[in-house]
Amino acid sequence: MQNTEVTVVIPAGPPSRWPQLVRAVASARSQTHRPAEVVVVVDHDTAYFRRVRRDLAGATVIENGYAPGLAGSRDTGAFHVRTELIAFLGDDVVADPQWLARLTHAFTDPAVVGAGGGLHPDWRDGRPRWLADELMWTVAPGAESAGTGVMVAPGSGTAGMVVQRMVFREVGGFGRREASLPMRMRSLSGGRWRHVPDAVLRHDVPGNAASFRAFLRRCFRGGRAAVRPMPATVARNVGAAVRGRSVDHALRAGGAIAAMAAAGAGAMVRR
Structure with a gap:
């Protein structure tokens, strides 16, 4: 795939996560590989939707048109997209400036249908002393441990990924089978899923999430x-x-x- 134009979709969490959402959008807009558009999807909260649309400059803000929840918000944003590639970013992560460039580079191989990167925890109250490296995934749903305190995002959860829009739509998006999306996309297309560990996100880990x-x-x-x-x-x-x-x-x-x-x-x- 030669065209690496990409749109970033960010599902907004509850209003209490407004500061994190602002940081996530700012990191998406500061990529060295500039996205064509940053789309923020608000999940069935009209008052918050109006606030986000009013106060979040530089992003397209829409409301979740599907079932409440993360998958519905992601599908709403993805089906709004017109670029060949779709990037998904959590509202509780901050993307390294090279994150999007490194993931989209994987699509120079036409067999690649999706790519996920690496996830590093940002501990608000310090890493729990009892938490083994292999169990890092427990503080970031959708991630898996890569050992040595680093998590990897194979293609689901808040960690972030980039997918081919056409194949994503052909499998019906996330729907109710969010975790199986990479497998469904590979199975339908015969393509590959690429792990790019140096495409790094930093995941905010509040104290209650690490209890x-x-x-x-x-x-x-x-x-x-x-x-x-x-x-x-x-x-x-x-x-x-x-x-x-x-x-x-x-x-x-x-x-x-x-x-x-x-x-x-x-x-x-x-x-």
């Missing part, structure tokens, strides 16, 4: 598949603690054990 209770709740919902690497994580951190490297490693081993217990309980309840 132990929220952590257990996400592991409970994620099920056993989400914590499959945990035995190795426990062994690695216990070994490091025994060697006297840091008490944090013992805490992370305990966090991983708690994650496995919560995920197992979640799987049993679903059965």
Whole structure:
């Protein structure tokens, strides 16, 4: 694909996240690869829609025309787009200036139908001492751990991605199967999904999102598949603690054990 003109779609969260939304839009408009348009979608809140349209300069602001929620907002924005590429950005992330350039470069390969980048947590209250690298995804739904404190966004969630507009529309958009979008696009087109780790976003992590209770709740919902690497994580951190490297490693081993217990309980309840 030679045409890399792209529109950025940002679903707006609740009014309490207004400062984050302003930062996200500013980061989208400051890309070295300038987007043709930045579209902000407000989710069934008329008063907030009027405020965003009035106060957010430089963006096209529309209302969610589908079911309430993130997927409906994204689909509304995506079906407004006229460029060949669509970029999705969360309202709780800030994009590195090279984010869009690095993702759109992947589409110089005509077989690529979508691309996702890397996600770095910005801790408001510091990283929890008990949080292992492999469990970073619990503070950013839609991300997966890449180890060493970095998360990767394979194509879903708030982390951000770029897709081919025509293939996206052919599979019906996100709909109710948001997590399966990359798989559906690959299956329909026979194309590839590219991971571009240096296309970096920074995810705002408030203190309540990094609480132990929220952590257990996400592991409970994620099920056993989400914590499959945990035995190795426990062994690695216990070994490091025994060697006297840091008490944090013992805490992370305990966090991983708690994650496995919560995920197992979640799987049993679903059965």
